[in-house]
Amino acid sequence: MTAPSALLAAFSTVTALSWVGCGPGQRQPRHARRRAAAASSAANPRVGSPPPMRPGSDIQISGLRGTIDGAAVERAFRKKHREVAACRRKHMGSLSYVGGEMTFFFEVGTDGVPTKVLLERSQLGHWQMESCILRVARGLRFVKPEGGKAEVRYTMTLANDGTDAKDWDASRARPTLKRRRRALRACRKGGKPRRFTLTFYVLPGGAVKTVGVVSPEPLPPGFAACVARVVTALTFPDPLGSVARATYSF
Numbered sequence: 001m002t003a004p005s006a007l008l009a010a011f012s013t014v015t016a017l018s019w020v021g022c023g024p025g026q027r028q029p030r031h032a033r034r035r036a037a038a039a040s041s042a043a044n045p046r047v048g049s050p051p052p053m054r055p056g057s058d059i060q061i062s063g064l065r066g067t068i069d070g071a072a073v074e075r076a077f078r079k080k081h082r083e084v085a086a087c088r089r090k091h092m093g094s095l096s097y098v099g100g101e102m103t104f105f106f107e108v109g110t111d112g113v114p115t116k117v118l119l120e121r122s123q124l125g126h127w128q129m130e131s132c133i134l135r136v137a138r139g140l141r142f143v144k145p146e147g148g149k150a151e152v153r154y155t156m157t158l159a160n161d162g163t164d165a166k167d168w169d170a171s172r173a174r175p176t177l178k179r180r181r182r183a184l185r186a187c188r189k190g191g192k193p194r195r196f197t198l199t200f201y202v203l204p205g206g207a208v209k210t211v212g213v214v215s216p217e218p219l220p221p222g223f224a225a226c227v228a229r230v231v232t233a234l235t236f237p238d239p240l241g242s243v244a245r246a247t248y249s250f
Contacts, residue, residue, distance in 0.1 A: 066145030068108060073152055076140050083139075087132035088158060095210060097201055097243045098126050099160030104137050106152040112142040115149075118218065124158065125199040125212040125245060127224035165201055165245040173202075173246040176236050184250065187226035193217045197249040198231065204242065206235040 092098060100123025107116035117138045122130050142152070177184070177198075193215040200211040211228040213219060236246070 066108075066110070066148040066150040068142055068145045068150050068152060072143045073154055076142050077154065077156065080136050080140065083136045084133055084158075087129055087136065091126060091129040091132065092161060095126070095201075096161035096163040097165045097245075098124055098129065098210065099158050100124055100245075101155055101157050102130070102133065103153060103155045104134075106137075106140070106142075106154070108142050108145055108150045108152060110144060110149060112144045114138065114140060114142070118216065119214050120153070120216060121197075122212050122214050123199055123245070123247075125201050126210045127213050127228055130212050130214070131224065163243060165243040166239070168202070168239075168244045168246040170246070170248050172244070173200075173236060173248050176234050177231075177248055180230055180234060181250075183230045184227055187223050187230065189220035189223065192220050193223070195250065196223075196227075197247060198227065199245065199247045200231055202236045202239050202244040202246060204239060206238045208232045208234060208236065 101121070102119060102124060103121040105116070105118045105120045106114045109115045117134070117140075119130055119134045119137075124130055194217065196213055196215040196219070198211060198213055200208050202208055208231055211224075211231045213224040213227050
């Protein structure tokens with residue numbers, strides 16, 4: 001099933017409030033003042049509060065044999081919102097352009113515990129943040145599927161910090177990456193992963209500061225860090241005053 005994509009204020013829920021009017025010189029009841037403060041805080045997050053995020057823009061449930069209610073999947077992720085926010089705060093720094101969609105794959109056992117968790121797709125372009133959030137996802141627990149094991153794909157969006165990157169076609173990055181293809185493949189352990197996709201940001205001047213890595217199979221330890229070292233040592237065509245996001249698959 002697919003949840004509505006137009007979700008607002010992903011980390012906080014703004015609840016409609018009923019108000020009793022107060023005349024001049026009258027103070028609102030204490031409980032009303034508290035509720036007003038809470039509503040204002042939710043609508044105008046302070047610095048350090050959880051970042052804007054739109055979870056559940058896409059939830060797909062497919063049966064091995066079982067099914068899980070999409071709303072239950074959404075609730076499981078919302079319980080981890082503070083941990084996701086902590087990953088973002090820890091690794092974001094001054095990288096105001098980092099953000100985008102992340103799609104997770106879960107194979108869920110009959111007890112609701114995931115037996116397999118992968119980050120299948122990511123636009124973040126930051127492997128440390130991706131790894132941190134993937135660890136959070138591996139700690140999720142779902143309701144028991146009805147009818148047996150189930151597969152779940154869940155897409156969420158993390159907002160950038162104010163700088164929108166323009167997306168490059170893969171052909172813009174191909175010539176530079178091809179020169180280091182051998183070094184990138186040498187990062188593999190035992191030939192794994194066979195397929196992987198890089199997402200990275202090219203800054204004005206052509207330098208790269210962060211790289212993200214995803215694969216339809218588990219990434220060997222150290223693989224993402226190795227790939228990031230190779231790519232951040234390269235110089236790409238200058239995006240001319242803007243930040244460009246490039247995605248390239250091997």
